[in-house]
Amino acid sequence: MYSYNEFDKDFIQNRVHQFRAQVERRVDGSLTEDEFKPLRLMNGLYLQLHAYMLRVAIPYGTLNGAKMRQLAFIADKWDKGYGHFTTRQNIQYNWPKLSDVPDMLQALADVDMHAIQTSGNCIRNVTADHFAGAAADEVEDPRPTAELLRQWSTDHPEFAFLGRKFKFAVTGSENDRAVIKAHDVGLRVVRNQTGEIGYEVIIGGGLGRTPMIGKVLREFLPRADLLPYCEAIMQVYNALGRRDNKYKARIKITVHENGIEKIKELVEERFIVQREAFGGYDQVLFADIKAAFAAPDYINAYTDGFEASVKTDPALRSFVDTNLSQHKKSDYAIVTISIKKHGQTPGDATSDQMRVMADLAEKYGHDELRISHEQNVILPHVHKSHIPAIYAELRKVELATANIGLISDIIACPGMDYCALATARSIPIAQQIATRFDELKLENDIGELKIKISGCINACGHHHVGHIGILGLDRAGVESYQITLGGDGTQTATIGKSAGRGFSYSEIVPAIERLVYAYLDIRQNTEETFLETYRRLGLEPFKAALYPETRIAAE
Amino acid sequence: MARAYTPKVLTANRLLEGDVIYYGTNDDWVLAHDEALYLTDEVQANDLLAAAHKQAGFLVGAYLADAILEDGKPVPTHFREDFRTRGPSNYDHGKQAEV
CATH class of the missing domain: 3.30.413.10 (Sulfite Reductase Hemoprotein, domain 1)
Known part of the structure; x- marks a missing residue:
């Protein structure tokens, strides 16, 4: 991983000093809010609905154990013990006090991190494939x-x-x-x-x-x-x-x-x-x-124990089937840690969870971690022999959910629970969908399905490229959720199409349930994914499921 | 005929903490929406807003938000303002945990 040179270190250290002085001048009245706002935004500090929010850059989503541990320290010392990983591969703290932010930036600078260019009309933090390398x-x-x-x-x-x-x-x-x-x-x-x-x-x-x-x-x-x-x-x-x-x-x-x-x-x-x-x-x-960015010093070891464990432990097998991706070395795997336990806030990790991920990276993962735009954390280089031990450690802190790429692996922006720009809530919708499909025990049967939820038209939750996209809007003073279908954020990128009129807060989860049941009914076989079925049949059968009253009227 | 003025409360965020505050009945700033001064007079509301903009060392982003009176106390009419009285719905953080 790239390490900061003296130039980089001086640059971010100077920024901390500058910002500390800017905050002091704001507090003593030398700067008006209009003068201060562009300065704080250049350093990633927003004012949200209930508090300030500090957005910290994680360049190309790459960090190591020491940096993750420092993120945990910051969450404990100046926030409420957790952080929110975002679709920009960044982390956001939702509760900083203005007077603490210079100290938070200093703590970040101590591990070569910062919040520069995470806001404002500039070139933002550069993102990259979370499986890079x-x-x-x-x-x-x-x-x-x-x-x-x-x-x-x-x-x-x-x-x-x-x-x-x-x-x-x-x-x-x-x-x-x-x-x-x-x-x-x-x-x-x-x-x-x-x-x-x-x-x-x-x-x-x-x-x-x-x-x-x-x-x-x-x-x-x-x-x-x-x-x-x-x-x-x-x-x-x-x-x-x-x-x-x-x-x-x-x-x-x-x-x-x-x-x-x-x-x-x-x-x-x-x-x-x-x-x-x-x-x-x-x-x-x-x-x-x-x-x-040279490849790590890969280890050579037998993988027999791993293979035997997978055969005898169904829970581990489920985790392996869902959360592991192919590594360029056949005896290694890429492990995606789900920050999406059913019913939890997508992308939120507690400081304890961060410390466990830091430990695992250092102990088993060549000290590398990645944040994905899908709001999960990745151990990119894991020798397969270590996977049972990693899985056991993840279970202890509720990070072993086997749902990567499945219906509960939902992207959700902070929405109106935090964001000043939002027009509706996103997080509770994601929580309810994940909880509902966990109750139905349908998740694995449904297979690959990407739901992405944005709480406003700005689309931080990438709803346009969700297989099912949900957009929360304010319709005459009421939260309303529009569904788009068929979006795709990969090399075959497609913007999803609107399915029709919106649903209220209480209607949206049942609507998603009807949509998914319709898919299960009309797919050609269990191998055909939701997106493939949509591409084969188009909007109509899904619209019929979403709006049964229209169908009845037509009949 | 001029339209009737929609009653308001005056709200902002505190400069240092960033949390939501309301202009109260005792010429002070309070945390609870139901302790806010219910403003039915447009001139008074605008004067208070202008005065709030001058308190830059204490607050930020002052504005007037629609409210109605229920059981003698102001209640938000829009869900955004309703959320601002409590805090996020995913954790007991923010105002709901403190007030």
Whole structure:
């Protein structure tokens, strides 16, 4: 994993000092709230419904045991003993006091962490495939690229005040686990016909009130051209992007209004100029960064004990079947720890749970942890012989739920339980759906099904790309939930289609239940997933299940 | 004919703690919605809001929120304001745990 150099350390330490002085000036009245607000937002501090919220960056979702343990320490000392992992691979603290935030930032800086650029109209924390460096299907670990982008974009003076926020995501695999087609810029590491490594560049994706799937800007960009090309994209966006209307300011609208061909022409034109400005030092830097992400020293051990345990322990077998993914080394596995125990808040981990995950990473996982955009935590490098021990430890702290990819593995934004922008609650809907399907004992029979819930049109819960998406709205002073179907956040990215009129808070969970029963009735066989059934049959049979009164009226 | 004024309460968040407060009946700021001053006069409400904006060292984000009177006490009319009186629904954190 990349370790901060003296430059990085000085930079974040200076930011802590600056912010401490800014808070003091706000409290003593030297700064008005209007003057202070942009300063706090640049340091990840929001004012939410019930309290402040501090959003901490976890670059490309990667951290180690020491960092996770520090997150637990912060949760205990300055918050209420837990943190919320988000769809941006970050962690949010929901209850900090303004006067404590400088100390929280200092505690983060002590372990090379910060909250810089987790808010504001700048290039945000770069996200990446949460299986990076471990996935069997990977062309290359995307994290060195993400780290290069982090260094380039951090405090970049030209891009500190963009028309709107700007998000990069990077994957190194054909199978897209980083939702790159729903980002302002998505990068996929690819190999061309001669075996050279470069990037497929996708631009103009995004969710929110105008969801769009990104378009290919370059099929193959040579590695050495990455930063000048990204700089050219940013310059074109900065010049062309709208500033007259906040809702039309993202690059997806710029691309939509000008057309991908026009954007391509402008970017290529600008790129020729920018390329001259980069003297090749970025590639020297990249080589150093890449070395820092070298594969761990894998161990050699027998896996017989693991295989025997799986045969004799049904609970372990269920966990293995559901929460393990294929590692590039056959005697290793990627373990996804579900932060979605049935009935719990998706993405919330207690400080005790964080400490257990830190311990497990250090003891069994080559000291690596990842946060996924699906709000789970990953041990990316686990020798299979250690899985029974890990499972036993996870069980003790209620982290062994075997539900990855299943109906209760729900993405949910904080919604109106916390967020000042929300128009309805998300968390209780997720809790109730998970609890209901656990009671029905249908989860494994249903199989792969991704439900994603947003509490407002801004779509932090990625509802547009949920197989079932739920959007909470305020309809005439009442919470109302709209369902979208058929969304997909992977390499076959698709925006879900609206199923029809919304449901009230008390109606939404029964509606989801009808939808799922309809799927079980009409699927061709138990192998056909919800999404496959939807793609085969379209909206109609699901609409009939959702709105039985319409069907009766028609009959 | 001018529309009748919808009664309000004056609310904000405390600067240091960030928690929800209401302008009370004794020219003070209180934590409980039902102790808020029920404002039926538009001029008075706007004057109090303007005064609140000047208390930048104590509070942030002051605004007027719709309310109705039930059993002699102000009650929020919108669910967002109702949630603000309590705290999140997933934990007993926030105001519901403290008041």
